[in-house]
Amino acid sequence: MSAPRIEIDIGKIEHNATHLVDVLAKKGIGVTGITKATLGSPRIAAALVRAGVRALGDSRIENIEAMRNAGIGAPMRLIRSPALSTVERAVAHADLSFVTELDVIRALSTAAGAAGVVHGVVVMVELGDLREGVMPDDVDHVVEAVLGLRNLSLDGIGTNLACRSGIAPDTTNMTALSELASSIETTFGIPLRVVSGGNSANLNWSLSAAPPGRINDLRLGESILLGCEPLHRTPIIGLHTDAITFVAEVIESKPKPSMPWGDLAQTAFGTRADPVGHGTTFQTILAAGQQDTDPAGLRPSTGIEVLGASSDHLVVDSGQRIPIGSEMRFLPNYSALLRSMTSPFVAKVLTPTTR
Numbered sequence: 001m002s003a004p005r006i007e008i009d010i011g012k013i014e015h016n017a018t019h020l021v022d023v024l025a026k027k028g029i030g031v032t033g034i035t036k037a038t039l040g041s042p043r044i045a046a047a048l049v050r051a052g053v054r055a056l057g058d059s060r061i062e063n064i065e066a067m068r069n070a071g072i073g074a075p076m077r078l079i080r081s082p083a084l085s086t087v088e089r090a091v092a093h094a095d096l097s098f099v100t101e102l103d104v105i106r107a108l109s110t111a112a113g114a115a116g117v118v119h120g121v122v123v124m125v126e127l128g129d130l131r132e133g134v135m136p137d138d139v140d141h142v143v144e145a146v147l148g149l150r151n152l153s154l155d156g157i158g159t160n161l162a163c164r165s166g167i168a169p170d171t172t173n174m175t176a177l178s179e180l181a182s183s184i185e186t187t188f189g190i191p192l193r194v195v196s197g198g199n200s201a202n203l204n205w206s207l208s209a210a211p212p213g214r215i216n217d218l219r220l221g222e223s224i225l226l227g228c229e230p231l232h233r234t235p236i237i238g239l240h241t242d243a244i245t246f247v248a249e250v251i252e253s254k255p256k257p258s259m260p261w262g263d264l265a266q267t268a269f270g271t272r273a274d275p276v277g278h279g280t281t282f283q284t285i286l287a288a289g290q291q292d293t294d295p296a297g298l299r300p301s302t303g304i305e306v307l308g309a310s311s312d313h314l315v316v317d318s319g320q321r322i323p324i325g326s327e328m329r330f331l332p333n334y335s336a337l338l339r340s341m342t343s344p345f346v347a348k349v350l351t352p353t354t355r
């Protein structure tokens with residue numbers, strides 16, 4: 001089989017999604033299954049739909065189009081604000097877009113009118129992580145603008161935390177979102193169908209004893225794919241953490257000194273090596289590198305240590321000589337997964353159910 005490759009066990013992903021859908025349903029929270037880390041893989045999307053997600057979400061319209069073209073019929077949410085240049089594609093292929101800017105909202109309405117559809121919107125609210133969202137004081141103004149546009153329907157509000165600044169979802173910010181939802185309903189006399197509390201980083205809070213308030217939707221990607229929560233990267237009980245593996249092939253394996261020699265200048269990526277000597281190592285090179293994955297995000301099996309990587313060489317301390325041509329397996333973190341899925345050099349091997 002060709003290497004490097006990313007192996008995805010669809011059965012394990014379906015199990016993870018089913019488990020999260022079930023435990024969150026007990027709290028009245030539905031799951032939007034996020035496909036962006038898999039570039040909108042239709043087979044993974046289909047597994048999420050079988051698991052019972054209420055909708056699929058992706059930040060890129062290209063991925064949504066790929067899923068639609070493959071015949072995925074589930075409700076589709078564009079979870080990053082469309083760019084002004086992509087509003088026509090958004091209304092053609094997504095049912096709903098997350099929005100934060102009046103210019104985009106108006107352009108979406110115009111595009112929806114031209115396409116003869118009504119497009120859903122969820123207004124994103126900034127609650128402290130300082131990525132996307134309308135400031136809480138401006139939400140009423142934006143809601144009013146949406147309600148005044150004939151080709152848009154206001155589906156709800158949402159927020160995103162723990163991405164840019166690592167702000168954890170907690171009772172304070174989730175209560176703020178719930179209160180905003182109720183206040184919009186009172187002010188405008190409309191029901192909000194969706195109150196989307198966040199991404200996988202919200203699971204610690206959602207599955208705690210805290211009452212969910214108005215939160216009735218979470219957008220889950222990493223937790224379904226990698227089986228862990230992203231605040232502390234703790235495995236979630238009941239989920240597989242090995243549904244996805246990165247596999248690379250050995251092209252060199254030799255005992256070498258652990259200390260480089262010669263005049264020490266910059267590395268290929270402009271950093272400085274910080275060599276620590278501990279005698280001779282068995283240094284093994286795999287045919288993979290920065291162009292295929294995030295080497296710092298690879299977890300090798302016991303006894304192997306990732307030492308570093310350039311564009312095309314991944315160097316590990318293997319403790320012993322490894323036969324040339326043999327393969328080594330790693331568990332990717334989110335960053336390594338994303339880059340591997342995006343690299344044209346990495347084969348994607350999806351294996352069906354192994355439950």
Ligand SMILES: *Cc1c(COP(=O)(O)O)cnc(C)c1O
Nearest residue numbers: 034079160199200219220221222
């Ligand atoms: C990527 C993304 C998600 C999913 O995040 P995970 O941590 O992978 O669950 C949810 N919401 C938004 C807005 C995103 O961009």
